[in-house]
Amino acid sequence: MSAQLAAGTYRCRDVSQSGIAAVDAGVTWIDTAPNYAAGSAEAQLRPVLDGHPRVRVSTKVGFVPGSDRVAARDAGVLPLDSDQNHCLSRPYIAWQLARSHTRLGRLPDLVFLHNPEHGRTHRTDVAQRLTAAFEELESAAYADKIGGYGVATWAGLSSGAFTIPELMALAEAVGGPSHHFRAVQFPVSLIHLAVVADALDWHGALADARGAELDVFASAPLGGGALVAAMTDELVRLIDCSASPAQAALLVALSAPGVSRVLLSASTPAHWADAQGAEAREPLSPVRLRRVIDAIGT
Structure with a gap:
């Protein structure tokens, strides 16, 4: 199955407006986190999700929003001697999941x-x-408090801090054969081509995720917007001569073997219409992807 666009909210200034633009464009998945939009992203998404019950949503635990620190300390889930910016202790996760449920409304x-x-x-x-x-x-999944869980990382996989097989083995050790580990999220783009090159040679994070039947959410497909300005006419022609610069950049992530969803932080109908032009195109063949990799390097 070809990869699909999903809405990311990391760089959105107005998460509610961006969410509405996304669902109006037919997007069926929105990804967020408690610390996005200065701690207001989940609450801003609630009216969007309330009005579109079929849209699915993912959130995160780990980074502690500045607006939540006092409440977390008062609740005893964020000890004063701990990292005040990031926490993955069991008490903090349980506390954050309850807050996310309230803020998202589901x-x-x-x-x-x-x-x-x-x-x-x-x-x-x-x-x-x-x-x-x-x-x-x-425990949360077995109690029907979440649908499933995964790992979203910027450099954990590329740095070797952990691997997909290790994550799968841990999930099986903790949850047994019916564990709820479902997905991974990491950068896939023209800036992060090494993971694509590895996948074309049937190894690395994308290949491992595909073998484990995990959903892969590709983050930062436009490099935070920097890629669009950096797309030369020559590079666009190499990828797809009839594509816009944004479409050409997105096509790389959409075509990477094993990617399920490509997270795009777009805020206007025009941006989503342009992105949908990339989603509607035929994925780049492995031969074309190799040409891009050879031209740019990893």
Whole structure:
């Protein structure tokens, strides 16, 4: 199945407006986090989700919104001697899930552990953090408080802090064969081509996720917007001569083997219409992707 566009809310100034533009364009999945939009993203999405019950939503746990720190400390889930910016302890996860439920107005379909490698330099420390977090999320899933869970990372996979097979093994150890580990989220773009090159050679994170039947959410497909301005006429022609610069950049992520959804933080109907032009095109063939990789490098 070809990858689909989904709405990301990381860089959205007005999350509600962006969410409305996305669902009006036919988007069926919105991804957010408690710390986005200065801690207001989930609450801003609630009226959008209330009006579109079939739209699915994913959120995250990990980064502590500044607006929540006092409440978290008062609740005893964020000790004063802990990292005040990031926490994946079981009490904090349970507390944050309850707040996300209230703010979203519904149970999240997916909850991602947000950069579990944050502040950890040793693999054993990351593994211990992941184990406790997986235990809490499995408990939440069995209690029907979340639909499933995953890991959203910027550099955990590329740095070797953990691998997809290790995440799968941990999920099975914690939750058994019926575990609720469902998805991973990491950057896939013209800036992050190494993971695409690996997938074309049937190894690496995308290939491992595909083999494990995990959904892959590709983040930052436009490099935070920087890629659109950096797209030369020559590069656009190499990818698809009839595409716009944004469409050409998006096509790389949409065509990467194993990607399920490409997260786009677009705020206007015009931006979504342009993006849909990329989604409607035939995916780039492995041969074309290799040409792009050879031209740009990894």
